[in-house]
Amino acid sequence: MAAAGTEKSLKVDIWRGDDDGYYQSFTVPHETSQTILDVVTYVQRKLDATLSYRFACRVGMCGSCAMTVNGRPRWTCRTHVDSVAEDGYIKIDPLRNFPRVKDLAVDMTVFFDKWRDAKARFVPSEADLDGFAQVDPDSRERKEASAAIECIGCGICYAACDLVSWNPDYLGPAALNRAWTLVNDVRDADPNGHLKAVAGDAGCHACHSQQGCTSHCPKSLSPTASIAGLKRKSFAALLKGAL
Amino acid sequence: MSGRLELWLFVLQRLSAMVLAPLVLIHLVTMIYAVQGGLSAAEILSRTQANAIWPVLYGLFIVAVAIHGAIGLRSILREMTPLRDKGAGAVAVAFCALVLILGYRAVGAIA
Missing domain, CATH: 3.10.20.30 (Beta-grasp domain)
Structure with missing residues (x-):
């Protein structure tokens, strides 16, 4: 050899x-x-x-x-x-x-169960049936989603996160990162539903921004930035009475 | 525990941090100025009592510290000790009350 x-x-x-x-x-x-x-x-x-x-x-x-x-x-x-x-x-x-x-x-079960718990899946709307959704590639939402979309689900961020080791219920960087892409997806029918799912005590507000996820992500994504975005958006939704 | 409570705690902690940042700077600069100027305790006290701005500033400081510190302490307890929602919440509320009582005793003394 x-x-x-x-x-x-x-x-x-x-x-x-x-x-x-x-x-x-x-x-x-x-x-x-x-x-x-x-x-x-x-x-x-x-x-x-x-x-x-x-x-x-x-x-x-x-x-x-x-x-x-x-x-x-x-x-x-x-x-x-x-x-x-x-x-x-x-x-x-x-x-x-x-x-x-x-x-x-x-065993990756717990990792993917948390994607489910974070409601990190696309919610289609009736309007989509009428034709293709027009998404402006230069819009802020599209750029935010694009910056976070290339996750391959490897679990490295989850392994690198100290918060997961302290609080086993914490949803983790990957699930929250995915939720952030959906909150920014203008086609998604329930953006506030995604925010509600991640605004709990084991969700985005538990993150300390230590950036273990970001420094280890092999795809050079920044789940930390996505989680910060979720904190901002959920605050705005709270002020609007949507949560 | 509900997501709304966590959200409000997050908001309160950020808002109290925004209040704390300038107040900590004012506190440090004032302290260094007073010590460098060689002011005695009696001289410092006479100045704080002459101007209502000091009790007001420090009164605000104490509220911000009590809120900010208690929320942070709650997070640390929940992550680093066996205490969970209720236990950590109770300790945090007690800490908040203690800071307020001790803080306002001190403010009362300089006002």
Whole structure:
């Protein structure tokens, strides 16, 4: 597997088991342009076939391969070994703030349940049946929505958020970010319904603006800005008596 | 707990912060000026008693501190201790009352 001239090897510690687990050490050949997902896949294919982990697209679209790499949550398919290895050492854990299933696979149920709880889904209006909605690409709402829309649902922001670790009911950056795109969607029939769902004590007002989500988001989104927007809009709705 | 309560607490905390920001600056500048100028306690007291602006400013300061501090304390208690809505709320209200009582005793003394 190792190409000529790449005799260097990596020492890799990988979490095995669920909460009561342990680190298992592996030695993996170092390659050019190698990603963390390549390392995990090498271990599973060549060294220990019982290693469990999750991935699908391998190109940063699906959001399924997120893991904790040397203490930080990252999308492993787009994270180069050379950018994160510390003297040839890599430690890989499952994502923080999620129940551990086995090895590097976590249970994402709670994460997506919170998207539902945040009413983070589009509410169509009758008017849409008459034809295409005209949305001005230069309008403020469209720009706000565009800035937040590219979320791939990887759960990295949720793992990076200290507030989630303190308050397990907190809806989390991804669900609130999605709600913000819908509040700015002029086609959505119930913007105040979205605001109501996120204005609770486990919603947008719980955010401390620490920006763990924003500094770790692999798509360079700013859930912090989206949450601040939700705070502004819900305040305006309160003044108008809409909440 | 209802979303409306959280929203109002958020609004109150932001509004009290807007009041606090200039008042903290005025407080610090005044304190440094008084100390640098070598004013004695009696001299400071005679000046605060001569002008109604000081009791009014500090009266406002205390209201803002009591509101802002209590809401912040409630958040910290809910996140960092086993206390939840009611327990944290009760401690926050007690803290607010304590700040108001101690604060207005002090304002009464300089007025």
